[in-house]
Amino acid sequence: MKRVIYIFILLISFSGLKAQERGTSENTMGIIEGNDTLIHKNIEEVRVFPQRKFKNKRQRRRYSRYIQKVKKVYPMAVEARDLLTKYEPEYNALENKRDRRKLMKNLEKELLSEHKEELKKWSISDGRILLKLINRETNRTPYSLIKDFRGDFSAVFWQGIARIFRNNLKSGYDAEEEDRILEEIVTLIEAGYL
Numbered sequence: 141m142k143r144v145i146y147i148f149i150l151l152i153s154f155s156g157l158k159a160q161e162r163g164t165s166e167n168t169m170g171i172i173e174g175n176d177t178l179i180h181k182n183i184e185e186v187r188v189f190p191q192r193k194f195k196n197k198r199q200r201r202r203y204s205r206y207i208q209k210v211k212k213v214y215p216m217a218v219e220a221r222d223l224l225t226k227y228e229p230e231y232n233a234l235e236n237k238r239d240r241r242k243l244m245k246n247l248e249k250e251l252l253s254e255h256k257e258e259l260k261k262w263s264i265s266d267g268r269i270l271l272k273l274i275n276r277e278t279n280r281t282p283y284s285l286i287k288d289f290r291g292d293f294s295a296v297f298w299q300g301i302a303r304i305f306r307n308n309l310k311s312g313y314d315a316e317e318e319d320r321i322l323e324e325i326v327t328l329i330e331a332g333y334l
Contacts, residue, residue: 187331189324203321207334210273210325213266216255217273223247224278224285231289244289264305271302272322275313283309 171178194200227247234240262270271282278285286309287295299309315323328334 187327189328206321207325209266209269210322211329211334213262213270214273214326214329216270217277220274221277223251264307267305268307269322271307271309271311272313272319273326275311276315276319276323276326281310281312 170180192203194203227243231240231243234243274285275281283295283299286298295309302309313319325334
């Protein structure tokens with residue numbers, strides 16, 4: 141009877157053991173020099189940002205709200221990038237202006253039916269962040285995107301509307317200076333920290 145109990149305990153203790161799981165990095169490579177082995181392994185890039193220091197609670201709240209807005213808007217910018225990579229070759233392959241216009245109208249209807257109610261709840265600052273993020277994700281200004289897909293008149297019209305609300309469709313994305321905080325937040329979102 142004691143032997144059965146020992147075997148049972150031994151089996152229970154071994155059932156909890158697992159082999160090491162492989163990481164997401166590539167295979168390692170080693171170089172042997174004399175008695176030393178130097179191992180080379182590709183690892184993911186680690187970004188380090190300075191710790192944010194706030195003068196008061198108001199600044200901390202504004203930064204927290206800004207993070208929440210970016211988290212809300214960022215998926216839409218990623219979707220815009222994906223749609224651009226999907227539809228731009230198809231759009232450029234069409235030679236007839238009528239077919240191009242029809243493609244854009246159908247895409248616009250599809251997007252409005254999917255996102256109209258959500259966009260109605262957004263503030264002007266949400267739209268401003270979206271414009272910056274679309275520029276970041278597509279490497280093209282919203283003005284140039286509208287001009288390429290909808291024409292000069294539409295681009296000028298929407299630039300006028302944007303200027304009424306103190307936005308500029310022609311302004312670029314400057315990750316080093318003007319949009320440094322936005323770039324930091326998006327990088328943290330992409331890394332999974334936010």
